[in-house]
Amino acid sequence: MKKRLSRRELLISLATVGTATGLGLSCRWLEGTVPTLDLHSMGPWLGHMKHLGEAYLETSPNERQEAVLLYLLSERFAALPGGTLAERARQSVRFDFEAGDTFEAHGWVLSRTEGRLAALTLNHPVP
Amino acid sequence: MRLREFGACESAVLIDSRELPHNCTREADLCIIGAGAAGITLARQFTGFGLRVALLESGGLEREPDRHDLLRGQFEGPFRGPNDLTNSRCRYFGGTTNRWWGTCRPLDAIDFEERPWIADSGWPIGSAELEPFYRRSAEIVNIPEFEEYEGDGQLLAFNLANRQGRPRVVPKRLYRSNPPTRFGEAYRRELEDAPDVDVYLWANVLDLGRKVDGERIESARVASHPTRTFSLRAKRFVLSAGGFDIPRILLNSDLDRGGLGNHNDLVGRYYMDHTRLLVVGNWFSTDTSFGTRRARHRAEAEPPGQRGQGYQVFTPTARVQREEHLLNCGLVLHQRPARHTKISGSEPYVESYGLASALDGTRLGHGRLQVPQVSVSASGMVLDNVVKFYNEHIPLRHSRVQLLPERDPFGQRRIKVDWRTSDQMDRSVRTNLELFAREFGRANRGRLRIGFRGWSPPYSEQGRLASHHMGTTRMSRDPRQGVVDANCKVHGLENLFVASSSVFPTGGFANPTLTILALTLRLADHLQKTGES
Numbered sequence: 001m002k003k004r005l006s007r008r009e010l011l012i013s014l015a016t017v018g019t020a021t022g023l024g025l026s027c028r029w030l031e032g033t034v035p036t037l038d039l040h041s042m043g044p045w046l047g048h049m050k051h052l053g054e055a056y057l058e059t060s061p062n063e064r065q066e067a068v069l070l071y072l073l074s075e076r077f078a079a080l081p082g083g084t085l086a087e088r089a090r091q092s093v094r095f096d097f098e099a100g101d102t103f104e105a106h107g108w109v110l111s112r113t114e115g116r117l118a119a120l121t122l123n124h125p126v127p
Numbered sequence: 128m129r130l131r132e133f134g135a136c137e138s139a140v141l142i143d144s145r146e147l148p149h150n151c152t153r154e155a156d157l158c159i160i161g162a163g164a165a166g167i168t169l170a171r172q173f174t175g176f177g178l179r180v181a182l183l184e185s186g187g188l189e190r191e192p193d194r195h196d197l198l199r200g201q202f203e204g205p206f207r208g209p210n211d212l213t214n215s216r217c218r219y220f221g222g223t224t225n226r227w228w229g230t231c232r233p234l235d236a237i238d239f240e241e242r243p244w245i246a247d248s249g250w251p252i253g254s255a256e257l258e259p260f261y262r263r264s265a266e267i268v269n270i271p272e273f274e275e276y277e278g279d280g281q282l283l284a285f286n287l288a289n290r291q292g293r294p295r296v297v298p299k300r301l302y303r304s305n306p307p308t309r310f311g312e313a314y315r316r317e318l319e320d321a322p323d324v325d326v327y328l329w330a331n332v333l334d335l336g337r338k339v340d341g342e343r344i345e346s347a348r349v350a351s352h353p354t355r356t357f358s359l360r361a362k363r364f365v366l367s368a369g370g371f372d373i374p375r376i377l378l379n380s381d382l383d384r385g386g387l388g389n390h391n392d393l394v395g396r397y398y399m400d401h402t403r404l405l406v407v408g409n410w411f412s413t414d415t416s417f418g419t420r421r422a423r424h425r426a427e428a429e430p431p432g433q434r435g436q437g438y439q440v441f442t443p444t445a446r447v448q449r450e451e452h453l454l455n456c457g458l459v460l461h462q463r464p465a466r467h468t469k470i471s472g473s474e475p476y477v478e479s480y481g482l483a484s485a486l487d488g489t490r491l492g493h494g495r496l497q498v499p500q501v502s503v504s505a506s507g508m509v510l511d512n513v514v515k516f517y518n519e520h521i522p523l524r525h526s527r528v529q530l531l532p533e534r535d536p537f538g539q540r541r542i543k544v545d546w547r548t549s550d551q552m553d554r555s556v557r558t559n560l561e562l563f564a565r566e567f568g569r570a571n572r573g574r575l576r577i578g579f580r581g582w583s584p585p586y587s588e589q590g591r592l593a594s595h596h597m598g599t600t601r602m603s604r605d606p607r608q609g610v611v612d613a614n615c616k617v618h619g620l621e622n623l624f625v626a627s628s629s630v631f632p633t634g635g636f637a638n639p640t641l642t643i644l645a646l647t648l649r650l651a652d653h654l655q656k657t658g659e660s
Contacts, residue, residue: 018574090571097569102561107576109564 005074005085007066007120013077013089014117019052019110020045049121055105056115057122066123069116076113089113141188141319144330144351151357155181155325157654158347158361160332160376161368163222164640165626165647167310167318168267169365172651174321178658181359182318183330183349185368186219188311194218197331197535200371204546204592212544215594216369220328221311223369223594224640229307231270231641232300233261235455237445238519238635244452247397247522248633251604251613257645264644270302295447296566301440301457301638327359333539334380335364335387335623344387344623353536363622363654367647370398370596370629374528375542377600377610377617388600388617393610395528397601398546399520399634401593404556410460410514410567410575440517442636443562451562454519454555457636458563460573461515514575517636518556520597523547528599546592595639597631615650626650 014020057064063072080095082088096102096111103115147153157173159166162184170182186194198213217225234254241249265271318324333348333356346360366373374395378386386394440457448455526547530540557577564575603609606618611630617623626647628639 018568018571094569094571097565100565102565102568104577108574109561109568109577110574111568 005070005077007070007124009085010070010073010089010117010120011124013085014049014114014120016086017089017093017111017114017117019049019114019118046121046124049118052105052110052115053119053122056103056110056112056119059103060112060115063116063119066120069120073113073116073120089117141315141326141328142330144327144349144357145355147351147355147357149355149357152346153181153325153327153357153359155179155359155361156363156658157181158183158359158364159626160347160364160366161185161222161372161627162220162311162326163217163367163369164224164310165643166365166367167221167314168644168647169367169626169651170318170321170324170326171314172648172655174317174324176323176655176658178323180324181361182324182326183332183347183359184220184326184328185331186217187328188220188315190217190219190225193536194329194331197537199535200541201531201543202546203544205548212371212542215592215596216371219311220315220326221309224308224310227307227640229268229304230638231265231268231302231304232440232637233257233645234635234637234642235442235445237448238455238633238637242449245454245521245633247524247608250632251602257642257649260645260648261641263648264641265302267644268304268308268640270304270641293446295444296441296563297444298439298441299457301438301459303438330359331537332368332376333537334376334382337381337387337620342619343621350537353538363624365624365626365650365654366600367626370599370627371528371542371544373625373627373629374599375530375539378528378530379539388610388620388623390619391607393601393608395599396524396526397522397598397632398526398528398544398596399522399598399631400546401520401595401634401636401638402518402548402552403591403593404516404518410573441563443559447562451558453559453562454521454552455635456519456556456559457517458560459515459517461513514577516556516560517593518552518559519636520634521549521552522598522601522633523549526598593638595628595634597628597634597639600625600627600629601632602630603632614653615646624650624654 063069076092077085077088080088080091082091092113093111096113101112102109103112104110105115156178157180159169159180159182162170162182166182166184170180173180185197195213195218197218198216200212202211215223217223219225234257236254239250239252239254318326327349329351331350333350335344336346336348336358337343338345344361344364346358347364348356349359350356366376368376377388377394380387381389384390385392388394438459438461440459442455442457443451443453447453525545527545529543529545531543533541535541560575560577564577567573567575600610600617601608602611602613602615603618604613606612609618609632611617611625615624615626615630617625626643628634628643630646631639631642
């Protein structure tokens with residue numbers, strides 16, 4: 001796995017973690033879709049993710065720079081034993097919950113990894 | 128209604144106390160006061176046993192306004208829901224089972240233990256002592272055997288175990304009596320036909336008379352009308368009138384000495400109820416198979432007559448409760464119809480929009496009934512995905528039932544309920560909800576929303592009392608710490624017993640009826656073994 005991941009790669013991995021379902025992407029819909037996921041066609045979904053990202057950065061203001069987020073996520077995913085990026089993302093979320101490394105967004109308890117991935121959407125254009 | 132003469136065995140009728148002569152005296156071997164789940168069950172255990180049993184019911188066979196008015200009193204507490212003094216009880220044959228929902232579950236083993244982090248916790252008996260009686264109770268209310276009883280984790284509908292294989296949260300089951308057993312309807316005929324059981328209707332017990340300077344109850348003073356009373360003399364008495372009326376009767380008796388059984392000022396204290404936090408949060412699933420396993424709405428429950436499997440409830444394991452000093456609790460992922468509209472066509476199961484609709488801000492935080500999480504069932508019904516939370520109450524000495532100066536039409540002092548909670552309960556609710564949220568996320572089974580914005584403390588806005596009146600004559604080995612002993616006999620009195628949730632020293636999170644029945648069956652065995660025929 002390469003050391004530095006791009007925002008686009010990470011955003012696609014975001015579509016595979018738990019919040020995707022809560023934001024209207026059903027698991028069945030995601031199956032087989034992720035490799036060709038067109039983020040530009042997912043305006044409402046990205047809009048909601050931006051809300052989550054803002055909520056996360058309120059709890060972790062020192063991660064406001066995208067470069068910091070990309071670094072932290074790349075380091076984290078590289079250290080995990082999983083295979084694909086999607087698998088590593090899910091694994092990271094699971095470990096966050098296990099360690100109690102969570103934050104609250106509008107009452108929802110979400111993992112730090114989900115928060116960081118959501119924060120990456122803030123610089124992604126909504127079509 | 129025809130009056131059955133005392134001692135006559137051939138007629139199958141109930142006794143209308145209003146037709147008894149004023150100031151007359153009736154006699155029995157065993158006098159049971161209160162014909163709800165406990166009283167009726169106890170009386171049934173004595174049919175054909177060779178003792179004369181008198182079962183006294185304050186009301187008649189249906190709800191009557193003047194009897195219902197006797198329930199009035201004052202209630203004070205962090206909130207006052209719809210289940211206050213008058214709506215939470217029924218003063219007629221069958222008692223509160225005339226309106227219960229039929230939800231049943233044994234207490235967990237840890238609920239009986241003395242837990243150092245919960246002051247005044249600990250029963251003088253353990254769960255193993257009650258287990259055979261729980262199984263007999265299940266027959267009475269027509270629920271299945273508890274396959275998972277004492278088997279934390281055996282009923283895992285999905286694997287919540289962590290990498291070490293040690294689950295922190297386990298699914299259990301809240302069973303449902305289906306349809307809810309109405310004890311008055313279900314067992315009236317049996318008691319009418321029992322030659323050795325006299326059922327007195329409109330028999331309102333005013334007080335119990337103690338033998339002068341003695342440790343025995345001699346008689347109950349009973350009123351069928353504000354101006355007509357009679358005396359019921361018996362060898363033994365059992366109070367089964369519920370968690371509010373049992374302390375009321377005891378405190379109204381022996382008034383000069385502060386009430387019967389009250390030499391340590393404990394009658395009426397330690398009042399507890401389960402608090403249901405109805406919409407404490409929302410949930411969505413990350414797994415489509417989860418939908419087939421979720422709690423089902425009552426409307427989709429089992430056909431009537433089929434033994435009710437009930438629905439799934441998640442609880443923290445006993446280990447986690449010990450390690451993190453938590454109160455016991457149950458969390459139900461519940462779906463209920465959100466509105467009376469349907470989505471057209473036969474949409475396949477569920478798209479879940481909860482997080483999105485919460486984030487768009489349009490339906491967030493407008494009060495208890497505003498639920499942002501919705502799904503669509505296979506039949507097109509719009510459903511709310513809400514989290515129901517059932518919380519254990521801790522025993523608090525200053526949470527209590529007292530007498531008011533105001534008297535009812537029968538001249539008895541009405542009650543005031545001063546219900547208290549504590550910061551420890553609030554903290555435990557919060558910690559438990561966070562635990563559930565983390566475990567569901569870790570297992571990648573979904574996400575929980577554990578409160579609305581500004582949600583704290585939980586009791587002030589979100590809660591509702593479950594009408595499970597517990598603790599007011601608590602059980603203890605030491606008379607200085609409770610009102611009844613391990614056999615439910617009132618400390619210091621030889622022949623007065625209690626069959627009620629009022630004896631619970633702690634109440635777990637489970638609905639109490641099954642435990643009331645188990646304790647009643649155990650008391651029946653005790654009375655029969657030690658009986659004076």
